[in-house]
Amino acid sequence: MTDNTTSNISPSAGSPSGSSGTASGKNVPSPASPAGYSVRKRRAQKTAFTIFRILSLFIVLVLFAILGFIIYKGAGVISWDFLTKAPFDGMTSGGIFPAIVGTLLLMLGSAIVAFPIGIMSGVYMNEYASKGWVVKFIRLMTNNLSGVPSIVFGLFGMALFVKYLGFGDSILAGSLTLGLLSLPLVIRTTEEALKDIPDGIREGSLALGATKLQTIWKVVLPMGMPRIITGLILSLGRVSGETAPILFTCAAYFFPQLPTSIFDQCMALPYHLYVISTSGTDIEAQQPIAYGTALVLIIIVLIINLLAGLMRKHFEKRLKIK
Numbered sequence: 001m002t003d004n005t006t007s008n009i010s011p012s013a014g015s016p017s018g019s020s021g022t023a024s025g026k027n028v029p030s031p032a033s034p035a036g037y038s039v040r041k042r043r044a045q046k047t048a049f050t051i052f053r054i055l056s057l058f059i060v061l062v063l064f065a066i067l068g069f070i071i072y073k074g075a076g077v078i079s080w081d082f083l084t085k086a087p088f089d090g091m092t093s094g095g096i097f098p099a100i101v102g103t104l105l106l107m108l109g110s111a112i113v114a115f116p117i118g119i120m121s122g123v124y125m126n127e128y129a130s131k132g133w134v135v136k137f138i139r140l141m142t143n144n145l146s147g148v149p150s151i152v153f154g155l156f157g158m159a160l161f162v163k164y165l166g167f168g169d170s171i172l173a174g175s176l177t178l179g180l181l182s183l184p185l186v187i188r189t190t191e192e193a194l195k196d197i198p199d200g201i202r203e204g205s206l207a208l209g210a211t212k213l214q215t216i217w218k219v220v221l222p223m224g225m226p227r228i229i230t231g232l233i234l235s236l237g238r239v240s241g242e243t244a245p246i247l248f249t250c251a252a253y254f255f256p257q258l259p260t261s262i263f264d265q266c267m268a269l270p271y272h273l274y275v276i277s278t279s280g281t282d283i284e285a286q287q288p289i290a291y292g293t294a295l296v297l298i299i300i301v302l303i304i305n306l307l308a309g310l311m312r313k314h315f316e317k318r319l320k321i322k
Contacts, residue, residue: 070295077292086256091276092285094256096293101258102171102266103240103300106250109175109262110239114182115232121183122190122228127216139191145184151244153181158248172262174250181245182235189231193224226315233308237301243270269297 085095129135157177167173197220205215221228243251251271259266273293276286 067298070291070298073288074291074295077288078295082292087254088256090282091254091289092282096269096272096296098256098258099267099269099272099293100296102268105171105259105266106174106178106246106268107236107240109171110178110182111232111236113176113179114186114235118183118186119190119228121187122194123216125187126191126194127220142184142187146188150181150242153177154245154248157245162249168263169250169265170263171250171259171266174246177245177249178239178242181242182239185235185238186232190224190228193227193231194220197223226312229315230308230312233304233311237304240300240304241270241297243274246271269293273297
């Protein structure tokens with residue numbers, strides 16, 4: 001009887017031991033289970049985010065390295081005379097004032113060309129055009145134009161504006177070419193800004209008795225204006241640094257006097273930088289001027305980007321107040 005009792009107790013005594021061992025061990029989910037899939041997903045996301053952080057940090061470091069190098073090389077050249085005088089002595093001395101003025105004139109001319117056409121085209125594409133294959137084709141061509149190299153626009157501008165229309169190498173030809181270059185960006189920015197506005201706002205305006213034109217002018221455009229303004233100013237930033245289009249249409253190698261007509265040539269910062277860095281009369285002596293020119297061009301672009309952000313915040317505040 002003792003043996004039977006012992007034999008009956010032994011298995012029951014062993015059972016808690018086994019269960020306690022399982023409880024004390026780690027409960028690792030099977031890779032095929034939902035819990036295992038969730039663990040693998042979190043690990044993959046963590047790895048991806050780590051890679052993105054490293055790449056972002058690398059890009060920022062490269063940007064600061066470039067800016068630091070340009071500032072180190074060009075800051076010593078920047079002075080009041082450098083910013084307000086024309087070059088002389090084969091562009092080994094003097095300043096870059098005519099190039100600054102020429103760049104600003106080209107930016108203004110391109111804005112006059114691209115802004116009205118681009119905004120009206122974006123409004124038509126989003127508000128009036130039917131959603132058929134024609135609109136899709138136009139949108140596809142607009143996107144493709146955004147990827148066309150700038151030198152192609154320069155060749156087109158030379159063929160059409162300089163030679164065929166007889167404008168010659170002039171500010172007018174350069175402005176028209178740069179306007180065409182920035183036009184796809186303006187159209188897409190306007191269209192995307194208007195597309196994000198809920199249809200309920202349009203319907204509410206129409207229900208109150210406003211016409212479609214009044215709804216667009218008084219309601220839709222003001223709401224999309226922050227993003228539209230940002231796109232417009234960023235397009236100016238791109239135009240300010242383009243060399244190839246103005247190389248074929250308006251830029252002068254050496255033009256120390258200021259232009260007096262839209263049919264005059266002009267100097268421009270990107271082309272001036274290219275010339276004194278590659279084909280000047282004394283490249284070694286011109287190197288400090290080249291770095292100073294690059295620094296001024298970067299400062300102009302940074303100011304434009306800062307202005308875009310400030311204007312966007314301004315319009316957003318006005319919308320909130322209203």
